[in-house]
Amino acid sequence: MARILRLFIFVGILGLAAFFYLTRPVGVDPDDFANLVGDPSHGTQVFHAAGCASCHAAPKTDFSDHPILSGGQKFPSPFGTFNAPNISPDPQNGIGGWTLLEFANAVQAGVSPDGAHYYPAFPYTAYAKMRPQDVADLKSFMDALPISYSPSLPHDVGFPFNIRRTLGGWKLLFANSDWVLTNAESPEIERGRYLVEALAHCGECHTPRNALGGLKRGDWLQGAFIPGEGKVPAIASGQLDWAPSDIAYYLETGFTPEFDSAGGAMTHVVENMGQLSASDRESIAAYLKLIP
Ligand code: HEC
Ligand code: HEC
Numbered sequence: 001m002a003r004i005l006r007l008f009i010f011v012g013i014l015g016l017a018a019f020f021y022l023t024r025p026v027g028v029d030p031d032d033f034a035n036l037v038g039d040p041s042h043g044t045q046v047f048h049a050a051g052c053a054s055c056h057a058a059p060k061t062d063f064s065d066h067p068i069l070s071g072g073q074k075f076p077s078p079f080g081t082f083n084a085p086n087i088s089p090d091p092q093n094g095i096g097g098w099t100l101l102e103f104a105n106a107v108q109a110g111v112s113p114d115g116a117h118y119y120p121a122f123p124y125t126a127y128a129k130m131r132p133q134d135v136a137d138l139k140s141f142m143d144a145l146p147i148s149y150s151p152s153l154p155h156d157v158g159f160p161f162n163i164r165r166t167l168g169g170w171k172l173l174f175a176n177s178d179w180v181l182t183n184a185e186s187p188e189i190e191r192g193r194y195l196v197e198a199l200a201h202c203g204e205c206h207t208p209r210n211a212l213g214g215l216k217r218g219d220w221l222q223g224a225f226i227p228g229e230g231k232v233p234a235i236a237s238g239q240l241d242w243a244p245s246d247i248a249y250y251l252e253t254g255f256t257p258e259f260d261s262a263g264g265a266m267t268h269v270v271e272n273m274g275q276l277s278a279s280d281r282e283s284i285a286a287y288l289k290l291i292p
Contacts, residue, residue, distance in 0.1 A: 023168025025115050027105040032132040036100065038140025046138040048275040049199040050127065054268035055084045058148075069094070070148030075121050076228040079213065080157030082121040088148040096147070103139045104132070110171065117167035119155070120174075120213065126201035128177040129194070174214030181290060188279075192287030195280060200273070202284075205232050205265060221291050229265050236291040247285035248278070 044065070047053070056069040071086040089096035095103070098113060105111040110124040118124060127135075160166055180197055184190040196202045207215045208224040223234035234240060242250070246257045251273040254262035262270050273281060 020165075022172060023117075023165050025109075025111040025117055025168065027109045027111045028101070028132075030101055033100050033104050033136065036133060036136040038100070038136035038138070040137070040140040040144060042134075043137035043139070043141025045276065046130075046134045046199065047141050048272045049195055049280070050130075050138065051200060051269060051272050052087070052138075052142075054265075054272065055122075056087050058150075066145055068146045068148045069142070070150045071152050072150065077121060077213065078227065079161045080155060082119055082155045082157070083153040085152035086148055086150055087142070088145060089143055090147045090149055093149055093151050094147065096143075100136055100139055104135050107135060107138075110167070110175075117164045117171065119157075119164075119167065120170065123201040123204045125171075125175045125177070125215075126198055126204060128175070129179070129198035134199075170212065170214070173212070176217065180217055180220050181287065188283045188286050189290065191280065192283035192285070195276075195284050196287050200269070200284070202235070202269075205229075206235050221288070226265070232265075235288055237289045238292060240288070244282065244285035244289055247288060248281040251281045251284060252278075 053067040053069065055073055055075070056071055057067045057073075058070045059073050061067065069087045071084045073084045075082040075084065086094045088094040091097040095106075098106075102113045105113070106118065106122075107124055108128045108130060110118040110120065110122065112118060155162075179193060180203070181189075181193050184193045203215060203221060205226060206221045206224060207217070208219050208222060209215055221234065221236040223239070224232045226232055240247070242257055250256055250262065251270060253274070254267070254270040256262075273284075
């Protein structure tokens with residue numbers, strides 16, 4: 001009896017050790033960021049392409065070149081409601097004083113400065129594909145944005161999702177920083193792939209998710225359903241029969257070929273895409289045409 005009990009305790013301890021090992025927060029490679037100096041003017045482009053203000057600007061504020069990233073927007077999900085935090089340069093309530101490595105760990109690995117996992121409502125699984133220099137440029141731009149003193153709001157998430165450690169299991173299952181389109185055969189397609197899959201995280205809204213909130217990469221850009229937003233259309237080539245120039249025009253102006261205008265969450269995406277160069281929008285269109 002005592003031997004069986006000891007065996008159970010032993011197996012239990014092994015199980016816990018495996019859980020803690022497998023779900024531990026893993027950051028980015030510090031060497032990738034060691035000697036980088038950010039260029040704020042290029043950071044502006046990265047900031048628009050990555051759509052940080054779409055989630056972190058205060059609810060219902062107008063977009064500007066220097067938005068106040070006070071947070072406060074709510075994101076309902078099947079697991080609870082997330083509140084975007086203050087990421088303005090205030091050291092108390094925002095992220096002022098963070099090192100580049102701390103910033104990169106948050107944006108690319110979903111790990112906080114004190115070593116906790118972030119919820120994937122923050123699309124770090126897409127940003128994981130960003131180039132380190134772009135992360136440094138982005139930070140140097142954001143460091144100069146106006147300060148907000150609003151404290152971040154706690155999330156409203158139930159058990160067991162309120163235990164951040166469990167997100168380590170989620171990352172093991174679903175975080176995947178391999179390109180979806182594996183062969184980008186020209187610089188234009190490579191650029192489009194970088195914008196769609198990494199910076200502009202189009203797949204976060206346009207790709208369906210499984211019951212645990214993981215993206216179904218096999219149904220890439222095939223349309224989805226978002227709580228609070230409703231149906232998000234498919235934008236893969238078979239289902240969106242617009243010419244590449246129509247797609248680029250839509251991303252610039254929000255007008256469809258039928259002269260409807262973009263609504264819902266796409267409004268902010270269009271505001272951001274309108275800030276990019278025409279060739280960036282064309283490369284996004286060229287990429288979409290390659291997705292079956
Ligand atoms: C789709 C909405 C969304 C987008 C887009 C987004 N974020 Fe966030 N972000 C969130 C949410 C939600 C959290 C809270 C995550 C958590 O607490 O686990 C968060 C958390 C953060 C944090 C951690 C803040 C803290 O106090 O610990 C940082 C830093 C951050 N985001 C930076 C960025 C940057 C930089 C971008 C653009 C590259 C960006 N975010 C784009 C939703 C978003
Ligand atoms: C935050 C969620 C979100 C993100 C990110 C997003 N979209 Fe959308 N997109 C939507 C929604 C919602 C609609 C529907 C808009 C409407 O009803 O007017 C839409 C509509 C579209 C349409 C029009 C399709 C049609 O049939 O009318 C295109 C094209 C499109 N998105 C492309 C993109 C591209 C390219 C990206 C990345 C650069 C992107 N979207 C990122 C939510 C998003």
